[in-house]
Amino acid sequence: xxxxxxxxxxxxxxxxxxxxxxxxxxxxxxxxxxxxxxxxxxxxxxxxxxxxxxxxxxxxxxxxxxxxxxxxxxxxxxxxxxxxxxxxxxxxxxxxxxxxxxxxxxxxxxxxxxxxxxxxxxxxxxxxxxxxxxxxxxxxxxxxxxxxxxxxxxxxxxxxxxxxxxxxxxxxxxxxxxxxxxxxxxx
Amino acid sequence: xxxxxxxxxxxxxxxxxxxxxxxxxxxxxxxxxxxxxxxxxxxxxxxxxxxxxxxxxxxxxxxxxxxxxxxxxxxxxxxxxxxxxxxxxxxxxxxxxxxxxxxxxxxxxxxxxxxxxxxxxxxxxxxxxxxxxxxxxxxxxxxxxxxxxxxxxxxxxxxxxxxxxxxxxxxxxxxxxxxxxxxxxxx
DNA sequence: ACTACTATTAGTACCTAGTCTTAATATCAC
DNA sequence: GTGATATTAAGACTAGGTACTAATAGTAGT
Numbered sequence: 001x002x003x004x005x006x007x008x009x010x011x012x013x014x015x016x017x018x019x020x021x022x023x024x025x026x027x028x029x030x031x032x033x034x035x036x037x038x039x040x041x042x043x044x045x046x047x048x049x050x051x052x053x054x055x056x057x058x059x060x061x062x063x064x065x066x067x068x069x070x071x072x073x074x075x076x077x078x079x080x081x082x083x084x085x086x087x088x089x090x091x092x093x094x095x096x097x098x099x100x101x102x103x104x105x106x107x108x109x110x111x112x113x114x115x116x117x118x119x120x121x122x123x124x125x126x127x128x129x130x131x132x133x134x135x136x137x138x139x140x141x142x143x144x145x146x147x148x149x150x151x152x153x154x155x156x157x158x159x160x161x162x163x164x165x166x167x168x169x170x171x172x173x174x175x176x177x178x179x180x181x182x183x184x185x186x187x
Numbered sequence: 188x189x190x191x192x193x194x195x196x197x198x199x200x201x202x203x204x205x206x207x208x209x210x211x212x213x214x215x216x217x218x219x220x221x222x223x224x225x226x227x228x229x230x231x232x233x234x235x236x237x238x239x240x241x242x243x244x245x246x247x248x249x250x251x252x253x254x255x256x257x258x259x260x261x262x263x264x265x266x267x268x269x270x271x272x273x274x275x276x277x278x279x280x281x282x283x284x285x286x287x288x289x290x291x292x293x294x295x296x297x298x299x300x301x302x303x304x305x306x307x308x309x310x311x312x313x314x315x316x317x318x319x320x321x322x323x324x325x326x327x328x329x330x331x332x333x334x335x336x337x338x339x340x341x342x343x344x345x346x347x348x349x350x351x352x353x354x355x356x357x358x359x360x361x362x363x364x365x366x367x368x369x370x371x372x373x374x
Numbered sequence: 375a376c377t378a379c380t381a382t383t384a385g386t387a388c389c390t391a392g393t394c395t396t397a398a399t400a401t402c403a404c
Numbered sequence: 405g406t407g408a409t410a411t412t413a414a415g416a417c418t419a420g421g422t423a424c425t426a427a428t429a430g431t432a433g434t
Contacts, residue, residue: 004381005380005381005382020249021242021245021246021249023419023420023421024420024421025419025420033382033383034382034383034384035383036382036383036384036385037381037382037383039421039422040381040382043422049420049421049422050419050420050421051238051241051390051419051420051421052421054238054241054242054245055208055241055245057244057245057248057249058208058241058242058244058245058248059208060248061244061245061247061248133320133322135320191410192409192410192411210390210391210392211391211392212391220411220412221411221412221413222412223411223412223413224410224411224412226392226393227410227411236391236392236393237391237392238390238391238392238419239392
């Protein structure tokens with residue numbers, strides 16, 4: 001029941017990692033020691049108090065949630081464009097596009113860049129994505145610059161349905177491939 | 188500078204929504220009223236105290252993060268199986284599979300169900316997914332029962348590569364389609 | 375057994391960001 | 405001015421701590 005210091009501290013770290021919303025009092029009971037001992041342990045192990053732990057978790061989410069929202073605009077800077085034929089855009093992965101935890105770009109930004117480009121490529125008033133086949137071939141990290149190249153593969157002369165292929169690269173490495181079937185409104 | 192009650196309370200709601208980690212003291216300063224007034228406002232508007240607000244945000248994340256982890260097992264209950272031919276599984280979307288915020292099932296569970304089924308279908312020691320083309324045709328809500336039907340489309344007699352098509356339904360409605368290219372180890 | 379040292383426990387004062395309650399003013403409508 | 409509503413203040417209490425001091429327990433070395 002009662003372990004030595006080292007053992008207890010190791011378990012303490014594990015316990016707090018697993019259930020971070022636990023008070024010192026509950027921890028003291030769990031390890032059959034006094035609250036003061038738990039506090040000394042936390043001090044030694046540099047584990048912040050409950051409220052700080054809760055706050056840390058909350059801040060992580062809040063930042064991620066808030067910053068990832070504005071996805072309504074065009075993602076990426078279009079640097080070359082030949083309507084109904086091909087286009088190129090550049091998108092740099094900044095803090096607000098990546099997960100704080102590991103710096104890996106959120107997939108929907110890669111998708112958004114490709115999709116924006118496919119939409120922009122359509123020489124009509126409205127363009128909507130009907131279907132998409134996407135493939136993430138490599139994860140993209142914070143600070144990397146993604147170059148998306150879109151190419152019209154086929155236009156159905158009757159329906160106007162346009163098939164666009166987008167390939168995204170970081171340096172020369174393929175990170176994303178998507179095939180988009182676009183619906184266009186001629187009016 | 189100093190607004191009337193209604194105006195102030197409307198702004199209060201907006202302010203807290205925007206920056207939930209703000210103390211009553213800061214709010215009092217912002218609206219040039221006393222701390223007590225802010226507390227009366229929160230009472231009337233049923234806005235919990237700062238610590239509770241922080242905790243709510245943290246709990247939301249934590250639950251979502253923790254509960255979505257165990258994805259290593261087979262997802263869904265296999266109710267029919269003919270090796271190398273076809274299979275059916277049922278999966279019910281429970282709380283831990285859906286986003287708390289809106290009750291919509293996380294996509295990876297639909298993928299996992301389909302993928303599990305495709306793997307199980309292979310009549311060999313090992314089966315791995317080489318490629319997948321997936322399509323989410325409708326969002327699935329908490330409490331719904333997903334029926335996935337897998338069918339072997341083609342087996343390459345030389346390489347053993349197996350193509351499996353999985354279609355998932357809620358009632359009679361198609362919610363997911365996936366084509367899986369499976370790699371198999373004969374050993 | 376005595377000393378030295380670490381580990382544990384206890385107790386006090388203080389802090390933040392509140393709650394809950396009572397009471398005194400301020401402001402406004404009529 | 406009289407009420408009603410709004411605002412401010414003051415006091416007691418709470419959780420979950422920090423920071424500090426001090427006492428006690430247990431263990432190892434000599």
